Amino acid sequence: xxxxxxxxxxxxxxxxxxxxxxxxxxxxxxxxxxxxxxxxxxxxxxxxxxxxxxxxxxxxxxxxxxxxxxxxxxxxxxxxxxxxxxxxxxxxxxxxxxxxxxxxxxxxxxxxxxxxxxxxxxxxxxxxxxxxxxxxxxxxxxxxxxxxxxxxxxxxxxxxxxxxxxxxxxxxxxxxxxxxxxxxxxxxxxxxxxxxxxxxxxxxxxxxxxxxxxxxxxxxxxxxxxxxxxxxxxxxxxxxxxxxxxxxxxxxxxxxxxxxxxxxxxxxxxxxxxxxxxxxxxxxxxxxxxxxxxx
Amino acid sequence: xxxxxxxxxxxxxxxxxxxxxxxxxxxxxxxxxxxxxxxxxxxxxxxxxxxxxxxxxxxxxxxxxxxxxxxxxxxxxxxxxxxxxxxxxxxxxxxxxxxxxxxxxxxxxxxxxxxxxxxxxxxxxxxxxxxxxxxxxxxxxxxxxxxxxxxxxxxxxxxxxxxxxxxxxxxxxxxxxxxxxxxxxxxxxxxxxxxxxxxxxxxxxxxxxxxxxxxxxxxxxxxxxxxxxxxxxxxxxxxxxxxxxxxxxxxxxxxxxxxxxxxxxxxx
Amino acid sequence: xxxxxxxxxxxxxxxxxxxxxxxxxxxxxxxxxxxxxxxxxxxxxxxxxxxxxxxxxxxxxxxxxxxxxxxxxxxxxxxxxxxxxxxxxxxxxxxxxxxxxxxxxxxxxxxxxxxxxxxxxxxxxxxxxxxxxxxxxxxxxxxxxxxxxxxxxxxxxxxxxxxxxxxxxxxxxxxxxxxxxxxxxxxxxxxxxxxxxxxxxxxxxxxxxxxxxxxxxxxxxxxxxxxxxxxxxxxxxxxxxxxxxxxxxxxxxxxxxxxxxxxxxxxxxxxxxxxxxxxxxxxxxxxxxxxxxxxxxxxxxxxxxxxxxxxxxxxxxxxxxxxxxxxxxxxxxxxxxxxxxxxxxxx
Numbered sequence: 001x002x003x004x005x006x007x008x009x010x011x012x013x014x015x016x017x018x019x020x021x022x023x024x025x026x027x028x029x030x031x032x033x034x035x036x037x038x039x040x041x042x043x044x045x046x047x048x049x050x051x052x053x054x055x056x057x058x059x060x061x062x063x064x065x066x067x068x069x070x071x072x073x074x075x076x077x078x079x080x081x082x083x084x085x086x087x088x089x090x091x092x093x094x095x096x097x098x099x100x101x102x103x104x105x106x107x108x109x110x111x112x113x114x115x116x117x118x119x120x121x122x123x124x125x126x127x128x129x130x131x132x133x134x135x136x137x138x139x140x141x142x143x144x145x146x147x148x149x150x151x152x153x154x155x156x157x158x159x160x161x162x163x164x165x166x167x168x169x170x171x172x173x174x175x176x177x178x179x180x181x182x183x184x185x186x187x188x189x190x191x192x193x194x195x196x197x198x199x200x201x202x203x204x205x206x207x208x209x210x211x212x213x214x215x216x217x218x219x220x221x222x223x224x225x226x227x228x229x230x231x232x233x234x235x236x237x238x239x240x241x242x243x244x245x246x247x248x249x250x251x252x253x254x255x256x257x258x259x260x261x262x263x264x265x266x267x268x269x270x271x272x273x274x275x276x277x278x279x280x281x282x283x284x285x286x287x288x289x290x291x292x293x294x295x
Numbered sequence: 296x297x298x299x300x301x302x303x304x305x306x307x308x309x310x311x312x313x314x315x316x317x318x319x320x321x322x323x324x325x326x327x328x329x330x331x332x333x334x335x336x337x338x339x340x341x342x343x344x345x346x347x348x349x350x351x352x353x354x355x356x357x358x359x360x361x362x363x364x365x366x367x368x369x370x371x372x373x374x375x376x377x378x379x380x381x382x383x384x385x386x387x388x389x390x391x392x393x394x395x396x397x398x399x400x401x402x403x404x405x406x407x408x409x410x411x412x413x414x415x416x417x418x419x420x421x422x423x424x425x426x427x428x429x430x431x432x433x434x435x436x437x438x439x440x441x442x443x444x445x446x447x448x449x450x451x452x453x454x455x456x457x458x459x460x461x462x463x464x465x466x467x468x469x470x471x472x473x474x475x476x477x478x479x480x481x482x483x484x485x486x487x488x489x490x491x492x493x494x495x496x497x498x499x500x501x502x503x504x505x506x507x508x509x510x511x512x513x514x515x516x517x518x519x520x521x522x523x524x525x526x527x528x529x530x531x532x533x534x535x536x537x538x539x540x541x542x543x544x545x546x547x548x549x550x551x552x553x554x555x556x557x558x559x560x561x562x563x
Numbered sequence: 564x565x566x567x568x569x570x571x572x573x574x575x576x577x578x579x580x581x582x583x584x585x586x587x588x589x590x591x592x593x594x595x596x597x598x599x600x601x602x603x604x605x606x607x608x609x610x611x612x613x614x615x616x617x618x619x620x621x622x623x624x625x626x627x628x629x630x631x632x633x634x635x636x637x638x639x640x641x642x643x644x645x646x647x648x649x650x651x652x653x654x655x656x657x658x659x660x661x662x663x664x665x666x667x668x669x670x671x672x673x674x675x676x677x678x679x680x681x682x683x684x685x686x687x688x689x690x691x692x693x694x695x696x697x698x699x700x701x702x703x704x705x706x707x708x709x710x711x712x713x714x715x716x717x718x719x720x721x722x723x724x725x726x727x728x729x730x731x732x733x734x735x736x737x738x739x740x741x742x743x744x745x746x747x748x749x750x751x752x753x754x755x756x757x758x759x760x761x762x763x764x765x766x767x768x769x770x771x772x773x774x775x776x777x778x779x780x781x782x783x784x785x786x787x788x789x790x791x792x793x794x795x796x797x798x799x800x801x802x803x804x805x806x807x808x809x810x811x812x813x814x815x816x817x818x819x820x821x822x823x824x825x826x827x828x829x830x831x832x833x834x835x836x837x838x839x840x841x842x843x844x845x846x847x848x849x850x851x852x853x854x855x856x857x858x859x860x861x862x863x864x865x866x867x868x869x870x871x872x873x874x875x876x877x878x879x880x881x882x883x884x885x886x887x888x889x890x891x892x893x894x895x896x897x898x899x900x901x902x903x904x905x906x907x908x909x910x
Binding site: 352353354374375376377378379384386390392393394395399402403404405406407409411412413415416417418419423426427428431432435467471 | 573576577750751753754756757758759760761762764765767768769771772773774775776777778779780786789790832
């Protein structure tokens with residue numbers, strides 16, 4: 001029983017981080033219709049920004065987070081303006097491939113700037129494990145999880161209570177009407193990329209604290225697909241729920257199935273099997289919008 | 296008014312009803328089309344004209360009622376099977392395939408009458424080659440010449456004017472070898488010359504080829520000139536049907552039109 | 564459109580090579596292709612084989628993605644299915660290569676039908692994500708179905724042989740690869756001279772009106788998936804006799820992306836473009852390697868820059884083409900052709 005609880009809790013921890021990554025992805029999809037394959041690489045860049053601020057410039061952690069956010073925001077704005085905007089209205093294949101191309105460029109640049117080897121963050125949090133009732137979480141999981149939760153809460157508040165958030169939601173619902181209401185759509189597009197990049201950077205820092213940083217960190221970006229398909233590609237609440245569910249599923253599969261198939265990494269593949277099943281049963285996910293065919 | 300014998304009818308609808316989540320698009324429409332005629336469907340915007348056409352073409356499935364085409368109940372026949380039965384249509388908002396040339400768009404219309412399978416296509420067997428050559432001849436002789444679009448053959452459809460695109464759409468529908476041709480606003484947005492050309496083509500299609508035509512159109516002059524019979528829809532209901540002259544004299548039709556901001560009944 | 568190129572029969576107008584110049588080019592190309600193995604060194608033969616195998620795979624992907632509009636992020640996995648099926652047919656069943664390679668094609672074709680089945684319900688980005696899942700799952704199967712695939716150690720395969728002739732060097736494999744690449748290019752071009760290819764394009768451009776034109780959407784999409792993965796499977800089968808070994812890491816997601824890059828750089832929905840793209844995307848990294856190798860004379864650790872430079876150039880190439888030349892090399896070729904058609908007269 002304790003074992004199950006342990007799996008569930010580490011599932012929720014993983015899931016909270018997935019949720020954060022997925023939210024950045026959904027923000028861009030919801031307001032611009034772009035499937036952002038560069039999410040993982042934006043995370044990686046954010047993590048390196050924060051690492052550089054701490055390890056090279058010896059800034060405190062909070063300042064490093066700000067540096068990461070600012071750097072990512074600049075990258076996001078630049079990418080939207082220079083690459084994505086000229087692509088508006090192109091076929092989905094082009095949009096997908098342009099973000100894949102960007103991810104390759106980011107990975108290459110990171111290797112040039114920071115080299116290919118693994119790095120880890122300087123110690124930030126107390127090493128003492130965090131105890132939550134019967135469950136014990138190692139410090140380097142518990143604290144990043146808390147950062148992820150804080151970031152999610154912050155983002156939700158931003159969407160709910162600020163004018164910009166309202167404008168973004170309106171644009172996502174109906175671009176034409178939003179335009180008619182005087183909302184500057186281009187600004188909203190740009191903002192979504194900035195917001196998504198900042199979110200990705202925070203997620204990157206979180207992932208980097210747990211597992212170290214390298215130019216390969218972006219590979220974790222692939223994991224968001226099961227999450228966003230479960231939650232619904234255009235639902236922020238869905239990203240949250242999908243993240244937690246997939247995190248738990250992954251950990252349960254790892255805990256109970258891995259011993260049956262030793263050394264196979266069932267954990268890695270289980271979410272994708274789930275993804276296929278969801279697509280067959282309910283492609284728009286739990287909370288996504290069902291597309292309606294029109295002639 | 297006596298109803299014509301069944302064998303004389305190419306299309307008949309009985310009590311056709313269609314609604315979208317509580318919004319009634321068609322409320323029990325009865326429509327009968329006689330073989331070899333041109334029928335017009337008119338009515339103010341939102342009257343259900345295009346919905347009716349979509350039901351005939353199979354894009355919408357009516358909640359109740361029956362559609363009988365040439366003696367066969369097609370109410371439940373999937374849309375993709377209907378062209379093979381002899382139903383063809385054009386679209387209100389032009390639905391050509393932008394990535395293909397004019398010629399390929401037209402050839403595509405004949406899709407359901409061709410047989411080449413994947414393997415014989417890959418190998419371009421003698422049968423496949425023969426079928427393509429025969430199709431090309433048919434298209435050149437019966438369609439491209441007829442619609443006077445020889446000069447457009449190898450143009451990409453995206454580069455054509457609106458009027459010419461409509462003409463290519465008609466060409467594609469003819470390549471479907473229809474017995475019943477459904478035209479959704481065939482002359483909307485055309486200039487006077489293009490309108491005259493299109494009207495002439497529609498008449499020729501009926502007179503020379505014996506193809507039955509059902510068309511939706513807002514231009515009353517053209518409808519009254521071309522059609523043997525006109526049906527008027529308003530809010531999904533059939534409010535009148537008859538010859539152009541009868542329709543023009545019908546007080547209810549006049550009321551339906553004047554009651555909305557739609558086009559008034561006028562000649563020319 | 565080229566002016567002054569009149570045809571007197573419909574058959575001539577429907578030929579793949581419609582102008583005397585393009586037929587002349589074809590003969591030149593054939594001559595070069597036949598002479599190549601007798602003059603080229605080992606490294607260039609190795610590259611030529613790689614290009615040939617990738618051409619077949621990329622043709623398959625362009626049929627599915629470029630012509631039919633169904634995005635696949637799992638094409639490399641189908642190449643893998645073909646490779647494993649070929650290797651297993653050759654080693655376990657002892658089939659000769661001329662049966663083992665088609666067996667690979669067939670196996671991949673069936674896998675493609677399976678993965679394509681959801682296209683009945685899902686489309687666009689959702690289908691792309693489904694193919695991504697197929698890539699991840701198949702890769703996992705390659706690695707972990709040890710009894711069948713040999714796990715990470717893979718399967719070793721003896722060279723292809725025919726009447727005592729062994730295709731044991733890159734020079735000899737070249738004939739196999741070049742022959743099959745030419746054959747499959749011809750077949751792909753044929754496809755788009757018939758109703759089958761027209762239906763593919765119609766489904767890509769406007770699926771709903773295609774359906775109302777009498778095209779069975781599901782059958783069309785499944786056909787595209789099957790042809791596409793058959794091509795992938797043949798490429799995989801050839802890969803086996805080229806590399807003489809099959810291992811799971813030969814078919815990663817990054818290879819799927821490389822195939823997509825080929826058809827984008829070459830031209831989506833263009834057979835000719837696929838050939839350009841396969842050559843270009845395969846050779847650019849090699850050119851980069853040559854440049855970096857040259858740079859070692861000045862900076863001894865220049866080779867460490869190769870990997871990141873490859874990533875950057877690869878990504879920039881995709882982005883650059885999509886933003887500045889979305890119709891790819893095929894369109895550049897057409898522009899040059901139109902220019903010289905009327906040369907020396909100005910346009």
